[in-house]
Amino acid sequence: MELIYSNSIGFCSGVKRAFSILDEAIEYSRLKNVLVYLYGDIVHNERAVLEVKKRGVIKIESADDFKPGSILVIRAHGISSRHLSEFKKKNAIVFDATCPIVKKSYELLSNAKNSKAILGKRDHDEVKELKDEFPDAYIAGSVDDLKTLKSGVYDAVLQTTLSRETLSRVTFFLESADIKMNFLNSICYETAKRLDSLLCLSDKSDALLVIGDKKSSNTKMLFDRAKSLGLPAYFAEDIRDVLGYLSQYERVGVISGTSTPESLYLI
Numbered sequence: 001m002e003l004i005y006s007n008s009i010g011f012c013s014g015v016k017r018a019f020s021i022l023d024e025a026i027e028y029s030r031l032k033n034v035l036v037y038l039y040g041d042i043v044h045n046e047r048a049v050l051e052v053k054k055r056g057v058i059k060i061e062s063a064d065d066f067k068p069g070s071i072l073v074i075r076a077h078g079i080s081s082r083h084l085s086e087f088k089k090k091n092a093i094v095f096d097a098t099c100p101i102v103k104k105s106y107e108l109l110s111n112a113k114n115s116k117a118i119l120g121k122r123d124h125d126e127v128k129e130l131k132d133e134f135p136d137a138y139i140a141g142s143v144d145d146l147k148t149l150k151s152g153v154y155d156a157v158l159q160t161t162l163s164r165e166t167l168s169r170v171t172f173f174l175e176s177a178d179i180k181m182n183f184l185n186s187i188c189y190e191t192a193k194r195l196d197s198l199l200c201l202s203d204k205s206d207a208l209l210v211i212g213d214k215k216s217s218n219t220k221m222l223f224d225r226a227k228s229l230g231l232p233a234y235f236a237e238d239i240r241d242v243l244g245y246l247s248q249y250e251r252v253g254v255i256s257g258t259s260t261p262e263s264l265y266l267i
């Protein structure tokens with residue numbers, strides 16, 4: 001069996017940046033002898049999160065559990081200014097690893113002239129923080145959600161990893177609805193590129209393997225696309241878990257979500 005790796009695989013630029021900022025924070029904590037806290041998960045990958053924990057970083061969900069004067073690392077999915085101010089009140093030394101593409105969504109919504117909308121999953125960290133920043137924004141994760149939206153004009157940001165399929169369904173629905181939605185440019189080009197490279201990979205493969213975590217939106221999106229391409233498609237958290245089974249194929253195309261560490265797809 002030959003493994004054919006996608007040319008778009010492993011950490012995206014936002015995740016690489018987040019890990020490099022985390023490294024800086026850990027180094028600084030050693031110099032200053034202070035604790036390092038991480039707001040939420042650094043990325044949506046359980047194994048990557050465990051590695052971070054082993055390095056002594058403490059995950060927290062709110063400022064209530066934060067020791068004053070310690071380091072706070074903000075994950076790639078960002079934080080609302082209200083939540084950040086709670087840490088600042090406790091003199092947090094902030095290392096901000098928010099992905100610049102996520103930051104752009106905050107800027108775009110701040111400058112919105114019409115009613116605000118966020119298209120994305122209500123329970124995704126990025127969307128939850130955006131909603132906290134803009135409590136008046138309407139959240140829609142599906143066409144069904146949009147059916148309850150009052151008629152009018154909306155300026156909308158998209159969860160950075162929203163799939164093009166969801167966006168197409170939304171656009172199609174809006175054509176016949178009494179709603180005008182201006183889509184602000186917030187989608188992540190890295191995930192879009194990865195979906196395109198999956199198509200190229202399928203031309204050279206007998207089966208497709210997507211490596212990543214079940215919690216990762218973009219990994220799930222990749223797997224859904226892989227299943228739609230007419231080849232047998234498999235999902236695994238670690239390539240080693242499925243190698244034996246995949247040996248029935250001559251050429252297996254391998255791709256990963258943007259938060260999957262190298263150690264989980266290279267053998």
Ligand code: SF4
Pocket residue numbers: 012013014015076099100101102160161188189190191218258
């Ligand atoms: S997937 Fe895109 S938006 Fe998310 S961290 Fe990576 S580069 Fe940023």
